[in-house]
Amino acid sequence: MSFRYESLDELAADGIEVQLDPNQAVLLERSELVDVRRVDDGTYQLLPNGRVGAVRFDNLQIEVTPKQKLGVAHLIFLLGYAKNPGFRPETVTAATYGDLWPAMAESLIASVEQALTMGLLQGYRTEQEALLTVRGRIAFADQLRRRPGYFLPIEMRYDEFSPDIAENQILLAAIYLMLGVPRLQPETRRRLLHLAARFAGVTRLLPGTPAPAWQPSRLNDRYQSALGLAEILLRHSSTRVSAAGAEMSAFVVVMWEVFEDFVTVALKEALAGYPGYLESQLAAYLTGDGDWTRGGGNSHGDVFMRVDVVHRDEAGNPDVVFDAKYKLASSTGTNANADHYQMLAYCTALQVPVAWLIYAGGGKDIRRSIKNAGVDVVAAPINLRQSPHEVLARVRQIALTAVNEPAVSV
Template sequence: MREYKRQYILREHETLEGVELASASAEMLRREFSYALTLRPSVRGGWELKAGSHIGRIELKDASIRIQPKLPADIVWEWLARAYDIRSLRFYQDRSGFTEKPGDLEWLVKLFIAECRDIVRRGLCRGYVSRTEKLGGVRGQLAVPETLRLWSKQEYRFGCTYDEHTERVPENGAIYAALYDMERRSYHDASIRREIKELMRLFVAGRESEEQRGRPRSARERLVEVERIPITRLNRHYADALSLLRLYWRAAGLSMHAGHVYCESFVLDMNELFERYIARLLSEELRPHGIKVRIQTRHWLGEGGRLVVIPDILLQDTIGREIVLDTKYTERARGYAEHPHVYQMLAYMTARRADTGILLYASGPECVDRIRNTGQTIYRWSLGLDVPLAVSEHEQHTKRIIARILRLFY
C-alpha cells in the first residue's frame, strides 16, 4: 500500500503555517535543507516554513514540499539555458514538463535522456587509453623489468604497455555515472526509468571506465570531473549532455535514504543562477568589444594577504580599466537596509583600486551614488523583473544594461 504524503506548495520568500511534519522529517529538514527553508514552531500549531531564494522539491518520508519561483517559468528557463549553455535545448521546454514544474527533477532527466539518445545516434566517443597487461606476445612497448620478473617465476608471458582505442573514456564514464544515479531515483513518469536502463546498456563502456577509477564519488567530485572534460571537435556532440550534468550534479546532489523509502530532492539556488546568467550574458556580449569578464576572483583588502574579498564579476578592457559588478537577486531596498550592499561594493572597489562599481539588482528603482572625497561612483541598476513583461521585452532591457556598461568604458 502506497504511503500517503502531504503536499505543501509555497513560493520564494513565502511563509506557510500549519505544516504537519513528523519529528524525524522536521529534523531532516533542519539538518539537510536549512539553507533553503527556515523551520520553526507555528503559533497556530504545527510548523511554520519560510522559503528563501531556492526553488525545487524536497521529499521527506511523510511530506513533499515544493518551492516555486517568483518569476515566470519562461524567464527561469532563459536563465538556465544561458547559464548552463543549453540554449539548443529550448525546443524541449514544453515536452520536458519544465513549464509546469520548473523546480522538479524530471524535466532535467528527460532532457538528459534525449541528449543521450542523440549521442548514441551519432556514435559514442572513443579515445586512446594506455593499458599495461601480461600477454602471450609482444604488443606495443615491451616492459623489460616486468617481463624478466615474470620469466624468473617461470611465467613465460610479456609485460606490455600499449594504447587501446576504446569507448572507455571520461565522457562515457560521466554519462554512465549520471545514468546510474538517475536510475535509483523515483519519478512520476514510469517510462523514465525504463529509458535510463536501456541507455545504461548502451553506455556499458562507461561503466567499465568508472570501475577502473575505484571508489564511489560524491556529487561535488562528479561536478569537478565533468567540468574538467574539454570540448573538442571529436566530442562536440556531448556538449549539451555535459552541460546538463553540471546542472544535475550541482542541484540534485542531495539524496537521502529514510529507512526503506528512497527520497530525492532537487533544489536550485536562484542567487547562484542569477549570477551565472549575468556572467555568461556579459561574457558573450562584451567579448567582441575587447572586454574580459572575470568571475569570482580572490582579492585582498588587507595587507599580508588578510581580509579576502571575492566580487562576483570583474570587467576589464584592453588598457586595464576595470568595473566591479556584483549581482543581487533581490529587489533594491530603500533606506538603511541597502547600505550593506554599498559598503560591500566599496570594499571590492578599494581592493581593486577601481573607480566604478555596479550593483545589479533583479528589480527595484535605480540610482547613482558618487562617493565623497574619492572620485568613485556606484551605479545601482535593475533588470526590472518586478514588471510583468514578456521574455523578449526583458531581453531588450538586458541589452540596454549592456549598452550602459559599454558607455562607461568608452
C-alpha cells in the same frame, strides 16, 4: 498513501509547516534545501535559506521556488552557462512539465536520445594489464617493480578503442541518478532503463564519484548538449537512504552563487576582445597603503574586501566595478542602502568613478550619485524569465554601456 506536494517561495520569511516522519526530517535537513525546525510530534517548520530546488520522498515532494517563479529551463540555463558559455537549454522540456523532477527526467531522456542518434560514441583509452604477449608498450618501471627478475607476464600499456570513455560514463551516471528518483512515471522509468541498456560496456560510476574530465571536440559535438545537462544533474543532485530505509532524491542549488557565477561569465563573454580586461574576485583593502589604480597586488591593510568583477583599462587601471546581487538589500530596490555602502567602499578603495549593481529583477536602470564622493552607483536589473538570448543581450548592454559611457548622475 496519496502523494503530497509542498511548495514555498525562497523569499517566504515565515516558511511553511508540514507533516514529516522523523526519518524524512533528518534526510531533508541533510539535503540543506531548507532549515528544518521541529514544532511538535510530526510537525516541522521549513524555512528558506537561500537555496532552491526540490526534495522528493516516496509520498512527498518539497520544493523551494526561485523568486519571479523561474522555470526549470531558466534555472538550467543559468547553471549551464556559468560552466560553459556555449550551453543552451534547448532540450529542457519545462514548457510541458512544471514539476522539477519530471522535467529533469524527460529533458535528460530527450537530450541523450538526440546524442545517440548516430550510435554510441567510442574513443581511445589507455589500458594497462599483465599479458603473456607484447601488445602496445612495455611498462618497464611497473615490470621491474612488480616482477623483478621475471619475464612473464609482461606489464603492457596500450590504447583500446572502446565506448568506455568519459562522455558515456557521465551520461550513464546521470541516467542512473534519475532512476533513483522516487515516483517517476512508469513510462519515464522504462525509457531511462532502455537508454541505460544502450551503454553496454560503459563503466557505471559509483554515487558520489566525481565526473571524469572530457574535452569538447568535433568528435563529441553531438554529445555536448546532453553532457551539459548531465553534469548539472550530477553536480547538484543527490540520493540518500536513511538508516530506516527512507529514500530521498534532492536537487539543490544556492541561488546567489548561481547568479554571481552567471553574471561573471556573461560579462567576460560580452567584453571579450574589447580593450582592457575583466578580473573577478579581486582582493583589495579599504584601509592601508598601496595604489590599486596601477595594477598589481601591492595593497595591504586590515579591512579586507573581495570585489566581484573589476574592469581594467589597457594600462591596468580599474575603471568600472561590477557587483552581482541576486536580490538587493531592500525588497523594493529603491532604498538598497547596504549595497550602495558596499559599492562606495569598492569605488573609494580602487579609485573608480562608477559601480554597476547587477541584480535579478525587472524595471529600468537607476543611477545615483553619491554625495561629495564623485562616485555613481547604477542599479541594473536583469529579467531572468526572458529567453537566454534576451538575458545575454541585456548583460551585453550593461557591459558595453559601463565601459563606454561616463558616469552621469541623476
